Amino acid sequence: MKNFFYEIRSKLHQIPEIALEEYKTSEFIRNFLKELKIEYEIVGTSTLAIFKGEEDRWIGYRADIDALPIHEENDTEYKSRIDGMMHACGHDGHTTNLLYFAKWLKEEINKGKKLKKSVMLIFQAGEEGKGGAKIIADTEFFKTKRFEGIFALHVLPDLEEGKIAASSGYLSFQNINLDIEIVGKGCHGAQPQKGIDSILVGAKLVEAYQSIISRNIDPFKPVILTIGSFKAGTVRNIIPEKVEMLGTIRLQDVNLIDFIRQRMQDINLGFEKSYGVKINMNFKPFYPPVYNSEELFEKIKKIVPEKNIVTEIKLSGSEDFSFYLQNGNKGFMFLLGVRNEERGFVHPLHNSKFDFNPDVLNLGFEIFRDLLFEMEV
16 A cells, blocks of 8 residues: 555656646556446546445545645656656645555445445646636536535645544635736836826735734634735836735635725725826635535544544635535635654645645545545445
């Protein structure tokens, strides 16, 4: 088993591809399934492996397959072969785990195991910012299924090997994408009185938005607002006409979305009147929060010893796994510890030096396997 995890993860790690462009990765997955004679459906670069049971009741497992536009700094034999791209979020590990699970389940069926319920293994494209889960969840093929449980794991370098983070309720945050354009009046930098300084307005606007969090939101309701991109001008002595900003908001309580949108619109209007600029804002709620089922958490607790479960760790980031948990579908995502300080596996997700020991995937597989029994498949 250890050789499988190392070898498959190494092969996938060397061919990282960005969201919705995972052509080599999906080919690898489909060839693997073909060799085992496992039926599958294709949704773009996503692949849905199907194990039909006696009943039209479904259990699902999901692994994301995409990588990130990051140049890898690790010097290993399985280092990325594609310059400027890297599996820096562990999706190669998630995929390896689910491929092993597919292999194990097919072997069990070949030995005579009869499935009561049907099983779907989702090798999902485009988790990193493209909402690949939504693309799948919106297909008629998926929407006609009712899932008694959909499961996923995510590696976590903040948590030591051998432990998982799991709890019922909110695991991750809703995300909202912000696209903001400020239109002022360009002029010579030595004659600012002849223009309207969009950069000055932009700087003040970033600060003003933060007042929503500090002065308008209940401090016991977590909300994060970040402006991550601020672009304006190319010359030192010209005040540019436009500023373009990109940002994100993360929150758990989706009831706050309309309130925050309105406060941002009010602030924008005030700046427009005060400075004479025009502010165009695209406020786009995207990934909903992941909400873990209490019923499924009880099944996790039957499988994993209490001493190996950490319940206080949550994700302040967002996860499109939440799109599967619509229309009455129950689901659960847990976080798999991969931190090993002795071996230097300490770097955070989305870091150019992120790495982990693929042997830890054995625990992920065992939990997936045992959940299948707990779900009475």
